[in-house]
Amino acid sequence: MQIKVNRTNSANAAVEATISPALLQKKEEKMIASAASNMKVDGFRKGKVPAHIVKARYGKQLKEDAQTEALRELFTKALTELDIKADLVVGEPSFSKFEEKDGGLELVMKLSFKPTIVVEGYKECVPEYKTPKVTKKEISERLDKTLALVAELKTVEEKRAVKSGDFVVIDFEGFLDGVAFEGGKAEGYTLEIGSGSFIPGFEDGIIGLKVSSKSKDIEVTFPETYGNKDLAGKPTVFKVTVKEIKVKDIPETPNEEMIKKLLPGVENPTLETLEGQIEDEIRNEKLAKLFNEDVKPKFVENVLEKITFDLPENIVDQEIDLQMRSVFGKLSEDEIKEYSTNPEKIKEKREEFRAESEKSVKLTFIVDELAKQENINVSDQEVLQMIYFEAMQQGANPKEYLEYYEKQGVLPAIKMSIIEERLFTKLFTKGK
Secondary structure, three states: OEEEEEEEEOOEEEEEEEEOHHHHHHHHHHHHHHHHOOOOOOOOOOOOOOHHHHHHHHHHHHHHHHHHHHHHHHHHHHHHHHOOOHHHEOOOOEEEEEEEEOOEEEEEEEEEEOOOOOOOOHHHHOOOOOOOOOOHHHHHHHHHHHHHHHOEEEEOOOOOOOOOOOEEEEEEEEEEOOEEEEEEEEEEEEEEOOOOOOOOOHHHHHOOOOOOOOOEEEEEEOOOOOOOOOOOOOEEEEEEEEEEEEEEEOOOOOOHHHHHHHOOOOOOOOHHHHHHHHHHHHHHHHHHHHHHHHHHHHHHHHHHHHOOOOOOHHHHHHHHHHHHHHHHOOOOHHHHHHHHOOHHHHHHHHHHOHHHHHHHHHHHHHHHHHHHHOOOOOOHHHHHHHHHHHHHHHOOOHHHHHHHHHHHOOHHHHHHHHHHHHHHHHHHHOOO
């Protein structure tokens, strides 16, 4: 095996190699002998199967296995010559040349390594910003909404029509082509008008109705995506009777019981404590918006400019591959055919994504290094807990939710997003 290594830069190397036919043949013969000792073939005793029969049955696979083993040896030898440990290799080795010649191989293998990153001065990259202020009006408005969560419903005594924000107690029954359909009937059902919990048009149809013993017809069309195929996209009529109109009974000054419900676990909860919590909540929301829309983009721009290092080309290529797959998934058959017959066009398309892909890869390595500097750690258990919580919020099966993410291979990306969020929050709030 002839080998020549060329260190392109600190993160990449090219390995030119010639693997002789004799070496591949020797490996193949060794594999044939090993296979022959374990094969069972009618007419031959175990371990006595002739080599030519083994080769006739498994020749193609054995040839590929011999090449694979030779490539593993080449990989190990290349790392030795480069004085690089295997755990520093990132991405899969790629080949700019791989040719079979006279029973041997001539190839050029590209290797990429984890870059050395010096992040000195990264704290200077955090832009200046003013901590958002929270007004008394904002606290008051949020307090009303918060109190509404635990406020009791009271019946509206005056004779008025239903309006948005009301809670109505209704009887209803749905009809498709004049026939009542299963699951479309209820009595004494409490519905918040404006909640969007029913199909579009149903709640709007109740607005303006009054408490009555007589039913009113509300015409609605079920969405095309509705789960019941018999109703999806179909126009229907609901006969609705409004029995009561209710509203949230929110006192001007919340009582002790309401405050306790909103501050569970807090010792001696007071209105001032609740308002303080609401103020912090609003401020954090404003900060999150400020960080995402202003501070983070400027910080990212600053660190990308300040911190320089060689990028692993294999990882950049993988990022470009992801972008290309996304694009090709949206192309028509004719467009895909055009690309498949024009390699130069594919190459040009890949180059369109190179600059953004390099930025993305560079930022990933920087975030990883900064997380170490700031002692930001996220365990796999925390990732699972976040996914389970998200599933429960969506009303989905947590196990199925997790399996979906696992199949998509996005768990590492989710973990990195959590690390990034915690890192930026820590950097941006230091000294504030």
